[in-house]
Every structure is written in C-alpha cells, then in structure tokens.
Amino acid sequence: MYSLLAALGRADGDPPAGNPRRVLPMIRSEPTPGRGGSYEAAVPREAVARTLRRFHDYRIFSVIRDPFDRIVSNYHNKLNRFARRFAPALYAASYIAPAISRLRTVTSVERIRWVQRHVPFDDFVERLGVEGVSWDVHVRPQVQLLALDAIRYERLIPMEELLPGLRQLLAAGSAGERARGALGHLGRWNASSGLREVGPWTARTRALVGSIYAADLDQLGYAVRRAA
Numbered sequence: 001m002y003s004l005l006a007a008l009g010r011a012d013g014d015p016p017a018g019n020p021r022r023v024l025p026m027i028r029s030e031p032t033p034g035r036g037g038s039y040e041a042a043v044p045r046e047a048v049a050r051t052l053r054r055f056h057d058y059r060i061f062s063v064i065r066d067p068f069d070r071i072v073s074n075y076h077n078k079l080n081r082f083a084r085r086f087a088p089a090l091y092a093a094s095y096i097a098p099a100i101s102r103l104r105t106v107t108s109v110e111r112i113r114w115v116q117r118h119v120p121f122d123d124f125v126e127r128l129g130v131e132g133v134s135w136d137v138h139v140r141p142q143v144q145l146l147a148l149d150a151i152r153y154e155r156l157i158p159m160e161e162l163l164p165g166l167r168q169l170l171a172a173g174s175a176g177e178r179a180r181g182a183l184g185h186l187g188r189w190n191a192s193s194g195l196r197e198v199g200p201w202t203a204r205t206r207a208l209v210g211s212i213y214a215a216d217l218d219q220l221g222y223a224v225r226r227a228a
Contacts, residue, residue: 004063026039030047052151063165067142094115126204
C-alpha cells in the first residue's frame, strides 16, 4: 500500500516527502469531489453508496493479494498486533528484553523479530484458526474489505502483477505520460521478507489458511491461479 500511495502521489504531481502514510492527509468524513492533491479517506460503510454517487465519474480500482503471501507478510510485519491481543505479556516483554540486550531503544522491526522467536509461524497460523480473523484489518478477508457487494471496481490488480496492472489502468485514462512515468519509480515501502525465513509450509498450515480465506481464494480468482 505504501508503494502505491507514493506512486499515485507522484502521478498527481504531489510526491510524498517520506513515508506516504505519515505525509498524506487523512479525511475522516465523507470526501467531496474537487478536493485537490492526494489524500486518504476513511469512509464509513453506511456512506459508501452516497460517496460513490458523488464520485460517479471517478475510476475505482484496488490491489489484491494472494492470501498465502498475505499471511506471511502479516507474520513479518504485523506480529506485534497479534502479540498485543493474544499474548500481552510477550508484547510488553518485546519492548524490554531486546532493549536490555542491545542497551538501546529497539525498532519495531527488531521487536517483531524478537516476538517471532517465541511465536513460530505454525503457531501463528494455528491461533488464527482458533481466534478467527475479524480482530484486525490486516488479517480480515479481502472480500470483506473490498465491499464487493457495494462497490463496482473497474479493475482488481493482483499485487503479483502490480506494475503492469497499473500501467494498463493508466494507459486507458487521461493521466498521460506524467502518471505513467511515476510508475518507473515504484519502490518498496515496508517490504516483507520471503517465506524462506519462516520455514516451509506444512499440509496443516496450508489447509488452515485455505479454509480461513476460502472466499478470497474463490472470489478473487486465486484458486484458479494456483491450480493453473
């Protein structure tokens, strides 16, 4: 998401000076057409239909991700949220123990790596199977977040094909060379490490993730893509 926000900001002539999530303004009410620049908007679910009518001539797209890759990304980047909810003592210790061993304040990445030593990937997936995935937006099924029943998307771009997908999207619009040129600088903000760092998938973890995200696999086309 960070990479996408940065690219869209550049395309709009408003490149973010640093982490785009910390720079772009957040609108916590219903946005209205005509506002200049790049921004995020937190639109209440009950206001989605009304907002879509206001922006009827705007193009709507989103980026989707393979559920299996997404769960690995969560293990690498959001395990602190998991620990805060399901292992609060471990979460608190992640601020203290690494700092004592290093004699300095530790980064969020270092805290997550410390938690990973105590929560193996298999245990993380097993706990999601028990607790469900409604407790945090980062693990909630994508079909729920996309509100497919309320929003008609022009395109859902798989993250695995992000750059060509964005180029195709912009090629059909009026953004011009400025927007397409911005994609040449598409970087990786907050990148996840590869699966090799969490060990191989087991039949059990594959089955659990497949069950938890069955709707994503089916409705977003990943079941077909994986079978191909």
